[in-house]
Every structure is written in C-alpha cells, then in structure tokens.
Amino acid sequence: MNRTKKWYDYLWIASLTYLILGFFNILFAWLGLLCFFIPLLIAIIGGNKAYCNRYCGRGQLFTLLGGRFGLSRRRDVPRWMKSRAFRYGFLVFFFVMFFLMLWNTYLVFAGAQDLRQVVTLLWTFKLPWHWAYRGTLFHPGTAQFAFGFYSVMLTSTVLGLITMVLFKPRSWCVYCPMGTMTQLICRTRNGKV
Amino acid sequence: MGAAVGRRRRASVDQGGCVACGCCVKVCPLSAIQVVKGITAQVDKGRCVGCGKCAKECPASVITIEEATA
Ligand code: SF4
Ligand code: SF4
Ligand code: SF4
Numbered sequence: 001m002n003r004t005k006k007w008y009d010y011l012w013i014a015s016l017t018y019l020i021l022g023f024f025n026i027l028f029a030w031l032g033l034l035c036f037f038i039p040l041l042i043a044i045i046g047g048n049k050a051y052c053n054r055y056c057g058r059g060q061l062f063t064l065l066g067g068r069f070g071l072s073r074r075r076d077v078p079r080w081m082k083s084r085a086f087r088y089g090f091l092v093f094f095f096v097m098f099f100l101m102l103w104n105t106y107l108v109f110a111g112a113q114d115l116r117q118v119v120t121l122l123w124t125f126k127l128p129w130h131w132a133y134r135g136t137l138f139h140p141g142t143a144q145f146a147f148g149f150y151s152v153m154l155t156s157t158v159l160g161l162i163t164m165v166l167f168k169p170r171s172w173c174v175y176c177p178m179g180t181m182t183q184l185i186c187r188t189r190n191g192k193v
Numbered sequence: 194m195g196a197a198v199g200r201r202r203r204a205s206v207d208q209g210g211c212v213a214c215g216c217c218v219k220v221c222p223l224s225a226i227q228v229v230k231g232i233t234a235q236v237d238k239g240r241c242v243g244c245g246k247c248a249k250e251c252p253a254s255v256i257t258i259e260e261a262t263a
Contacts, residue, residue: 043231047230047231048228048230048231049213049214049215049228049231050231052213052214052215053213053214053215053218053228054215059214059216063216063219074249076254077252077253077254082210082212082253082254082255087212167252168250168251168252168254169252170214170216170250170252171252172252173212173214173216173252174212174214174252174253179212179213179214180212182231183212183213183231183232185231186213186230186231186232187231187232190230190231190232
C-alpha cells in the first residue's frame, strides 16, 4: 500500500464495539448519534466527504469482511441500485422511518405509550432485546430512543452485510443514506447540482 | 509527473454515477485519484498508470480503464 495506517483506519473497531455494546446495554445506542452528526457537520462546515473517505468505521468493516476476509462475491451492483432514483428514494424512506421512530419515542415521553423493549430489524421483524435494559435514571423515553436508534443501526448493518456478500464489499456505500445526504450537501454547498 | 513511455492506460471516472465514497482513493498505490469537494472522484492522468485497482474496488463500478488518447 501507498501509505502507512493512521489511527482512523481502525475506526471499524469502534463500529463493531458499538453493535456489541448495544447487545448488552441498549443505552449505548445513544453513541450512534455521533455517526449521524459528525458526517453532517463535516459536510456542512468542511464541504467535503472526509467522513466517508476517512473516518467511517462501518465502511471499513465492510472492506475488511468483504475484502480481506473474502466474504463477498465481488460482483457489480445492479444498475437500479446506483440510480439516483433509488438512492434518493432510499434516503427519503430512511428518513420517514427515522421520524416514525422519533414519534414513537415522543409518545413514550408523553406517557401515551409504554416502553417497548424490542429491536426492529428491517423495519419489520421485532426481536426481543429485553436483556439489554435494566432501567435508566432518566425517563423511559430515553430508552425508547435507544431501542429505536439501535434498530436503525442494526438494520443498516444487516442490509450492508447482505449487499456486501452479494455484490462488492462496500456496496452499502452506493445507497447509504448518510453517504447520499453528505454528497447532496457537498453538491449544494459547492454549487454543482 | 513524467508518464512512463508505453504506459498509456488510464483510469476514467463516470462522474455522474460516482457516490464519492473514496474507496478508490484508499487503494490507489500512486495517490492518482482523489475525491474532489465531496462530489466526485477525479483522476490525475499524469500520475495514473492504469493498474485498475481503483476500478476493482469501486462499489458503484463507475471507473473504467481506458487507452489514453494523448
Ligand atoms: S457511504 Fe455510508 S457507510 Fe459508506 S463510508 Fe459513507 S457513511 Fe460510511
Ligand atoms: S488505475 Fe491504478 S494508478 Fe490509476 S487511479 Fe486507479 S488505482 Fe490509481
Ligand atoms: S470508489 Fe467509485 S464511487 Fe467511490 S469515490 Fe471512487 S469512483 Fe466514486
């Protein structure tokens, strides 16, 4: 390789640790907000995709598993998957589901709904996850958000793993909502639409 | 960057389809490809030797190796 490894080449460890911690205590899911705000701030303030290009641990994890460990067929992704229609459509879908998750959190905060200790995979399958929650000093709503956010993170990892196996290791990056959104921000900011 | 004589193959990015992930940048042994302003990858034709590593890595498969015309 042309360069020595830097500290940020090991951020995949953080991504992996995140998923594991959430298995034992769901409240760690809150840390995932970092993977949400950091790329956005870099795109908005810096006008670049340094997050994707350097720091994203999830992308590195796919490179490692699909590349080094060979868990990928290394085929081209289908044409529709890289079309703007699909990428933007998936971004919108992702956001709608995200706001639904926030709404459910709000309902728990408002006392209109009880805390549901499940992790929802692929927006459909409800996995029991009660062992990862032993109460919180804060409102149960904070736990509801954690369950919801962890669901988002786990779902995207699972989708990413599936497309990693089927196509190229980092196929997820083709339709990753954060990647699409940061690219959109950079386009707008740097005046190229 | 004096391009080696006889080495006329160069990477070329279909910029409309590039998702600016930077996977290509990480594997290029000559630092000949960069993601510019978070929008798209760009090849430095003077440095690129057309080895094809970036094309193999690109998840969107938007890099092709072409015979350079000049
Ligand atoms: S596209 Fe998504 S998964 Fe890929 S590097 Fe960017 S933020 Fe990470
Ligand atoms: S073809 Fe090889 S030298 Fe040229 S940009 Fe791609 S990886 Fe770099
Ligand atoms: S790997 Fe492909 S999609 Fe990603 S920045 Fe390079 S050319 Fe663009």
